[in-house]
Amino acid sequence: MTTTPYQPLTANIAALRDHIAHCAAAAGRDPAEITLLAVSKTRSADEVAAALDAGLQHIGENYLQEALDKQHALQDRNICWHFIGPIQSNKTRDIAQHFDWAHSVDRLKVAQRLSQQRPATRPPLNICLQVNISNEASKAGVAAADAAELARAIAELPGLRLRGLMAIPANSADPQQQRQAFAALRQLRDQLQRQLPEQSLDTLSMGMSGDIDAAVAEGSTLLRIGTAIFGPRTKHPAGN
Structure with missing residues (x-):
């Protein structure tokens, strides 16, 4: 059998799919509800192409210039691009023009710029509010107490579609602590859905x-997976 440099990546994705299916079954969930997002920061366009060849379609990037370079290299592939890194005001135009999702919106100013800069020829940009669910001073994200006000404002902006919430909880190896943080995000999403019934907060x-x-046990619909797909991370490029 002919091997390729990225054959382990294909095996990793197959193993991940099996594991997600097992976790979903244990939680009484349909694994089809859960999207596997390949986080490809620092990875080459060839590695991303290998992930696509293994059946993935959703690709998440943290560094804008690196992402734009890969988008150019892979422009003939069918990819749903997610921006999951911090969003500074000087990056909103490129994000609005070149991505399908933005996961890290935590300020109205950023949302307004994305709305203004989203091309009319493109579908609405899917938005997740980043919530600082563990209240860490070092973490970005809107406070849970302020999420409803921000969600209401974003829901009124043209060119955007509010889809749900994103969080990066405090790092913990304790499964119970992990579940508590994810449960808090799910409960906040459910609360916002009741307050904004006209929105479909499905993410x-x-x-x-x-x-x-x-995450699967507490209702994740989108898993952001890097290392388990691509292996240990390499140093990120300068200037991103």
Whole structure:
């Protein structure tokens, strides 16, 4: 059998799909509700192409220039691009023009700029509010207490579609602590859905390579997975 440099990546994705299906079954969930988002920061366009060849379609990027370079290299592929890194005001135009999702919106100013800069020829940009669910001073994200006000404002902006919430909880190896943070995000999403019944808040972007089980158990619909797909991370390029 002919091997390729990225054959382990294909095996990793197959193993991940099996694991997610097992976790979903344990939680009484349909694994089809859960999207696997390949977090490809620092990875080459060839590695992303290998992930696509293995059946993935959703690709998440943290560094804007690196992402734009990969989008150019892979422009002939059918990819749903997610921006999941911090969003500064000087990046909103490129994000609005070149991405399908933005997961890290935590300020109205950023949302307004994305709305103004979204091309009329493109579908609405899917938005997740980033919530600082663990109240860490070092973490970005809107406070849970302020999420409803921000969600209401964003829901009124043209060119955007509010889809749900994203969080990066405090790092913990304790499954119970992991579940508590994810449960808090799910409960906040459910509360916002009751307050904004005209919105379809169908997305919980939560869970990474180290806490997949807890995230699936608490209702994640979008897992942001890097290391478990691509292996240990390399140093990110300068200037991103």
